[in-house]
Amino acid sequence: MSAMLEVKNLGISFGGLRAVNEFNLTIEKGMLYGLIGPNGAGKTTVFNLLTGVYKPSEGVVMLDGENITGKSTIEINKAGVARTFQNIRLFKQLPVLDNVKAGLHNEMKYSMLSSIFHTPAYRKVEKEMDEKAMELLKVFGLDGFADVAAANLPYGEQRKLEIARALATNPKILLLDEPAAGMNPNETQALMDMICFVRDHFDMTILLIEHDMRLVSGICEELTVLNFGETLCKGKTAEVLSDPRVITAYLGN
Numbered sequence: 001m002s003a004m005l006e007v008k009n010l011g012i013s014f015g016g017l018r019a020v021n022e023f024n025l026t027i028e029k030g031m032l033y034g035l036i037g038p039n040g041a042g043k044t045t046v047f048n049l050l051t052g053v054y055k056p057s058e059g060v061v062m063l064d065g066e067n068i069t070g071k072s073t074i075e076i077n078k079a080g081v082a083r084t085f086q087n088i089r090l091f092k093q094l095p096v097l098d099n100v101k102a103g104l105h106n107e108m109k110y111s112m113l114s115s116i117f118h119t120p121a122y123r124k125v126e127k128e129m130d131e132k133a134m135e136l137l138k139v140f141g142l143d144g145f146a147d148v149a150a151a152n153l154p155y156g157e158q159r160k161l162e163i164a165r166a167l168a169t170n171p172k173i174l175l176l177d178e179p180a181a182g183m184n185p186n187e188t189q190a191l192m193d194m195i196c197f198v199r200d201h202f203d204m205t206i207l208l209i210e211h212d213m214r215l216v217s218g219i220c221e222e223l224t225v226l227n228f229g230e231t232l233c234k235g236k237t238a239e240v241l242s243d244p245r246v247i248t249a250y251l252g253n
Contacts, residue, residue: 004028005061006060009022009058009059010024019045029205030204031221033205033222034224035224041227047083051073051077052068055070063076063081082167084175085177090151095146096149097133100133103165104129104133155187160194173204173206174206175207175208176195176210178210179191179210180210183212191215222240223237225246
């Protein structure tokens with residue numbers, strides 16, 4: 001059986017600078033996998049390569065057996081890759097419900113004409129989208145905020161909303177870019193519980209970048225450590241975090 005995500009010899013250069021070099025990664029379905037490393041290690045560059053923001057100079061990205069290398073962000077999202085960002089990117093002035101509905105675009109179809117004239121077909125699809133979005137909001141305990149502008153949610157709830165919107169695209173794998181950024185310890189613990197819940201409830205495969213080692217050690221089954229665009233080591237979480245090379249890379253000793 002093929003892995004959910006398989007990356008072989010992925011690389012990219014910007015000008016003469018090698019940002020990521022011969023990056024390899026295999027994530028089985030249902031895994032909670034961590035990508036860690038010091039600032040500037042190339043983690044977000046890898047996410048940008050996996051999601052089509054950048055086109056790799058070389059290498060192959062396979063999603064559930066399908067080659068998605070070099071495809072556009074929209075094509076990759078439709079293939080089943082969803083991501084969140086370190087800096088939350090919500091439609092801040094739109095209601096919470098409409099933020100989730102924005103994620104449902106992959107599966108809801110009606111013509112431009114239908115949307116202009118609000119035909120019965122348009123109204124039927126809109127009703128279905130409302131129902132699906134509310135179902136997702138209930139899962140995250142956000143249904144009571146459906147009509148509230150996203151900007152007015154507490155920070156932790158905005159994180160939840162961003163993940164709910166990503167899940168609305170019906171992905172095969174969810175990429176979380178520093179989900180605990182800006183959170184206090186209580187919020188981080190709630191986030192850890194939620195990420196595990198998402199994995200179990202949605203049978204989701206999750207790859208996350210994170211600086212918070214408590215979160216990484218608490219929920220990730222395996223890790224890859226990047227340093228200056230190169231893989232420093234990979235393996236089971238406890239073994240990786242106790243590797244002297246990893247400790248040195250983080251502490252600079």
